Amino acid sequence: MSLNAYERARTMVESPRGAEYRLMSQITGDMMQARDSGLSGAALVPVLHRNREVWSAFSGACAATGNQLPDALRASIISIGLWVDRFTSDVVAGRDSIEELISVNCSIIDGLRHQNALAA
Template sequence: MSLNAYHRAQSIVATPRATEHRLMSQITGALIEARDAGLSGAALMPTLHRNREVWTHLATICGLPGNQLPDTLRASIISIGLWVDRYTSDVAAGRDSIEDLITVNRAIIEGLSGENNQVASAAA
């Protein structure tokens, strides 16, 4: 099976929640690797930028008309996205630690995992 065929099959099978979980896990893993490697300044920017980009995208999607998430959840995601944007600037400038970004992402991953487990339990 070619790599493209594998990706097509995966996109058909994967739920949006599972895709979000995988993406947040990958980004958080990169943040942890950067922290553990002691990266700072310009060396840290690609990882910070990717995390900020994902949160900006999530916040943007939550602000679109027709988004079917509950209003309170949408507002919370937008709020976190705004916080990530501001806080990332502080981390990039060396004023704060990357640790809080990791903590927030881990909480989101746990929430997505909990939802996945609830859906799997309900389906059984």
């Protein structure tokens, strides 16, 4: 089976929360690897850009009409997305560390892991 066929089969059976968990885990792992490699400032742009894009997508989905998440959760996700956007600029400029972004993502991953366990 080719890799593309495997990916198509996986996405057909993967739950939305499972996909979010997988994506956040991959991005957070990439950020940890960049940190552990000693990267900082502008050298982090590729991995931080991907993280920023995902949070932007999460925020956009929560702002969309018809989103069925509770209003408070939607507002929290949008708020975190805005914070990630601002804080990422500080990390790239060298004013802050990537650690807080990793920590926030790890908290989200823990919550998604709990949701996936409840659904199983």
